[in-house]
Amino acid sequence: MNSTIRTENLSKRFGRTVAVDSISLAVPEGSIYALVGANGAGKTTLIKLLMNILRPNAGQAQVLGIDSAKLTGSAFNRIGYVSENQELPDGMTVGAMLDYFRAFYPNWDRALEDQLVRQFELPLKRKLKDLSRGMKMKASFASSLAYRPSLVILDEPFSGLDPLVRDELIEGLIERAPETTIFLSSHDLAEIESFSSHVGYLQAGRLLFSEEMTTLANRFRDVTITLTAPSALPANLPASWLDPQTADCVLHFVQTNFNEDSPRELAERFPSARDIACEPMTLRQIFLSIAKSSRGSQISRINKTSGQEKEA
Amino acid sequence: MKQILHIFLKDARRFWPEILVSLALVAALVRLYPRQFLAPDFMPVPFWTHVLSDGLMGFLSQALVVLVPLSWWLLISRIIHAERLVGTNQFWLTRPYDWKKLLGAKALFLIAFLYLPIFVAQMLLLAEAGFHPLSYLPGLFNNLLLITGILVLPLVALSALTPTFAKMTLVLLGVILLTAGIALLVSNMATNTTGSVGGSLGDGLSFVVLLSCCLAVIVLQYSLRRTGLSWWLMAAAPILLFALAVFDPDQAMMNRTYPRPASGAAAPVQLRYAPDATHAPAMTNYTREAKELEINVPLLVSGVADGDLAILDAVQVTIDAPDGFHWASPWQVIYNNRLLPSTDKSSVNFIIRREVYDRLKSTPVTFHLAFAVSNAKVESVNQIPLPKQDFFVPEFGVCAPHFSSPPGGQPEIISINCRAALHQPGLTYVSMLWSDAPCPDSQSELSTGVLGAAWAGSLDEDLADFGITSVWETPLNFSNRFGDYRQGMLHMHQICPGSPVTFTRYITTRRTQTDLTLQNFHLPELSIGNRSIMLSK
Numbered sequence A: 001m002n003s004t005i006r007t008e009n010l011s012k013r014f015g016r017t018v019a020v021d022s023i024s025l026a027v028p029e030g031s032i033y034a035l036v037g038a039n040g041a042g043k044t045t046l047i048k049l050l051m052n053i054l055r056p057n058a059g060q061a062q063v064l065g066i067d068s069a070k071l072t073g074s075a076f077n078r079i080g081y082v083s084e085n086q087e088l089p090d091g092m093t094v095g096a097m098l099d100y101f102r103a104f105y106p107n108w109d110r111a112l113e114d115q116l117v118r119q120f121e122l123p124l125k126r127k128l129k130d131l132s133r134g135m136k137m138k139a140s141f142a143s144s145l146a147y148r149p150s151l152v153i154l155d156e157p158f159s160g161l162d163p164l165v166r167d168e169l170i171e172g173l174i175e176r177a178p179e180t181t182i183f184l185s186s187h188d189l190a191e192i193e194s195f196s197s198h199v200g201y202l203q204a205g206r207l208l209f210s211e212e213m214t215t216l217a218n219r220f221r222d223v224t225i226t227l228t229a230p231s232a233l234p235a236n237l238p239a240s241w242l243d244p245q246t247a248d249c250v251l252h253f254v255q256t257n258f259n260e261d262s263p264r265e266l267a268e269r270f271p272s273a274r275d276i277a278c279e280p281m282t283l284r285q286i287f288l289s290i291a292k293s294s295r296g297s298q299i300s301r302i303n304k305t306s307g308q309e310k311e312a
Numbered sequence B: 001m002k003q004i005l006h007i008f009l010k011d012a013r014r015f016w017p018e019i020l021v022s023l024a025l026v027a028a029l030v031r032l033y034p035r036q037f038l039a040p041d042f043m044p045v046p047f048w049t050h051v052l053s054d055g056l057m058g059f060l061s062q063a064l065v066v067l068v069p070l071s072w073w074l075l076i077s078r079i080i081h082a083e084r085l086v087g088t089n090q091f092w093l094t095r096p097y098d099w100k101k102l103l104g105a106k107a108l109f110l111i112a113f114l115y116l117p118i119f120v121a122q123m124l125l126l127a128e129a130g131f132h133p134l135s136y137l138p139g140l141f142n143n144l145l146l147i148t149g150i151l152v153l154p155l156v157a158l159s160a161l162t163p164t165f166a167k168m169t170l171v172l173l174g175v176i177l178l179t180a181g182i183a184l185l186v187s188n189m190a191t192n193t194t195g196s197v198g199g200s201l202g203d204g205l206s207f208v209v210l211l212s213c214c215l216a217v218i219v220l221q222y223s224l225r226r227t228g229l230s231w232w233l234m235a236a237a238p239i240l241l242f243a244l245a246v247f248d249p250d251q252a253m254m255n256r257t258y259p260r261p262a263s264g265a266a267a268p269v270q271l272r273y274a275p276d277a278t279h280a281p282a283m284t285n286y287t288r289e290a291k292e293l294e295i296n297v298p299l300l301v302s303g304v305a306d307g308d309l310a311i312l313d314a315v316q317v318t319i320d321a322p323d324g325f326h327w328a329s330p331w332q333v334i335y336n337n338r339l340l341p342s343t344d345k346s347s348v349n350f351i352i353r354r355e356v357y358d359r360l361k362s363t364p365v366t367f368h369l370a371f372a373v374s375n376a377k378v379e380s381v382n383q384i385p386l387p388k389q390d391f392f393v394p395e396f397g398v399c400a401p402h403f404s405s406p407p408g409g410q411p412e413i414i415s416i417n418c419r420a421a422l423h424q425p426g427l428t429y430v431s432m433l434w435s436d437a438p439c440p441d442s443q444s445e446l447s448t449g450v451l452g453a454a455w456a457g458s459l460d461e462d463l464a465d466f467g468i469t470s471v472w473e474t475p476l477n478f479s480n481r482f483g484d485y486r487q488g489m490l491h492m493h494q495i496c497p498g499s500p501v502t503f504t505r506y507i508t509t510r511r512t513q514t515d516l517t518l519q520n521f522h523l524p525e526l527s528i529g530n531r532s533i534m535l536s537k
Helices: A043-050 A073-078 A094-102 A110-119 A133-145 A163-179 A189-193 A213-219 A262-269 A283-295 B002-014 B016-036 B047-082 B099-129 B133-161 B165-189 B200-224 B227-246 B249-257 B354-360 B443-447
Strands: A003-014 A017-028 A032-036 A058-063 A079-083 A151-155 A181-186 A198-203 A206-212 A221-226 A241-247 A250-255 A275-280 B270-273 B282-285 B292-302 B308-320 B326-328 B345-353 B365-385 B391-393 B397-404 B412-421 B428-434 B450-456 B471-475 B482-486 B489-492 B500-521 B526-528
Touching: A003 A043, A003 A181, A017 A043, A017 A058, A017 A181, A017 A198, A017 A206, A032 A043, A032 A189, A043 A058, A043 A151, A043 A181, A073 A079, A079 A133, A094 A110, A094 A133, A110 A133, A110 A163, A133 A163, A151 A163, A163 A181, A181 A189, A189 A283, A198 A213, A198 A283, A206 A213, A213 A283, A221 A262, A241 A283, A250 A283, A262 A275, B002 B016, B002 B047, B002 B099, B016 B047, B016 B099, B016 B471, B047 B099, B047 B133, B047 B165, B099 B133, B099 B200, B099 B412, B099 B471, B133 B165, B133 B200, B133 B227, B165 B227, B200 B227, B200 B249, B270 B500, B292 B354, B308 B345, B308 B500, B345 B354, B345 B365, B365 B391
Parallel strands: A032 A181, A032 A198, A079 A151, A151 A181, B282 B526
Antiparallel strands: A003 A017, A003 A058, A198 A206, A221 A250, A221 A275, A241 A250, B270 B292, B282 B292, B292 B345, B308 B326, B308 B365, B365 B500, B391 B397, B397 B412, B412 B471, B428 B450, B428 B500, B482 B489
């Protein structure tokens, strides 16, 4: 599958602070790619590098086949960009802003614009500076979707919005999904789990993994092994077991490379186990376990490439 | 072009209040500024009327010369910051803006709402002052170029480097303080080190440096938004200007601009050192701590041919002491030292270092003065009987008699006010006869009186001098204006209507050097604060 976005060892420093650390990722065409990570993880910096708003210190990125450093002018005819921090021409009314932007895009779809205005209930005659944050975001969405871009990049688009507005925006996005690639950053895992097809996890400027959502969900399992007698934490546990803990007869960990052979392998490893439970995990649970592990310096245990790592 | 117009129209719609303010100020300038040079018919008015009308309007017309550029400052900041170049959150960064078209739209805005109004205003002012505007089109465009380089581009560059009007204002204040500091520094070290002779090469290079740095910053910011690099470029401008002020390129060019006359060729003017009882060399200093001292040397002048004029433009001083000590000054500018055929005495002032003086004050030294001299000849003479209203002087400008009314008396002409288009006129010697007595009715009785003479203009004429207005007032400060005391009051002469006023215009014929060497010269005693102590050789 073609990649709409591809980066190779992309890095960005601000003084001595490394904001983006040698990131290589590929965003497949037609995907809804969610870039997640805590505040300050480097999501916005990565997006600004992709949009040629910032210049990388090393590495390179291709966006729609164009070197991101050369992304200017007409290249933005095919890219929609919405950011929580983006400044809009506040002195204009919503209608004037749409009129103004319309002339820049040869592919501007007036019917789609009308549909988005109706869908988002945009007040065309009100000035942008007088709008609520949610309404401003809707106006920004409408002005970035009306020309049917091939790629929509959203930087924390739902941050601070009430659930109703959030649902409206997600609905508007999903309607565009068949014809466009969507790349969005968020630290709200619940909201992206429902509609993202791919996910990347950024922590302290480093991309811990980047893969399809289904693959991720399939390879992470919350494993609970009930032993016949109390036992200490075994030595030489595999690197792909995160946050292993024991309590009485119970051993608990998160397996990051679960596959169809895993139950058998676990049974062989713990022949005296009374019960082995491997429960699927939500995205939130997965990231919490990763975050906890990384705090315990277990980042190396996380398998980026879904199960290719051999257990020790 | 479509995108340029689109952005231009957006800016025009958004910034109409700022546009309106700027246009109103330019319109007021056209309406009020002519009060500066139009001679009103003399009409005694009550004091308060005078204060309210003439005083206030006069102040306002002068203030407009400052207010118009201030309105441009606001206008430029507004339109550049509408798509600001500093920051990472601007909406336009991720829209299909072509930077060349964005820059083109801003240029179109400035053409429409800054250049066009001031161009029309300058044409109207010329017409109001009695000049035909279409005859001065090259000069008008030249003035627009100067306005661009000195005002508009620096303001655009500063706007391109700052995110908001407030920050731009702070930076601008910093630039003004920096410029003042540099000027102070240069003025303190000018004669100490190399000095400036104020030639056209240094001025031209300074203009080019300012223009180039601003253009580079603007293009760099619009094309790549490299704010850090652009700041370095912008900082290079004052550094280079400072270097040009200190290491004046005109100094190095003096021997080419003013070549030594070929052997056997006549000197441009004969100068001899001639102290006498009333005119001796003097050494002055305004404070005891000063590092520089000014020396005045009296001169005898001869050799200026009839119809010619010699101007001492600059002097370079070389001192050699018997013990082998040698000191040479840079070229120092001499102001207003014009020598006519009738001039027999003059003097020249120049600066020497205090340490040099202290070392040599008790030793006879060899003093060598090299003078840079401009020779000029009469280009045209226009003699005009002074009318009671405006009159045109070919190749000079438009002049008008200036009336004053003594208490209880009739209005008298006490001066002549002149104005020129776009720059000061060419160097012109203006002469007429003051009258002591009431003006006679008959034209034939006007041929007696006290000579009043004044110099106006300059030998170096450009197409235009930098100015917000296109009309330059040319003051004529006539000599012998005051007569004797009568009844305890200083009596002022008057110029009678119909009295012939002669405008003699000069043009440069050559620039050369001439030397004067003073052997066994004793530096005069130092006089603090005045020149009362004089010593002869």
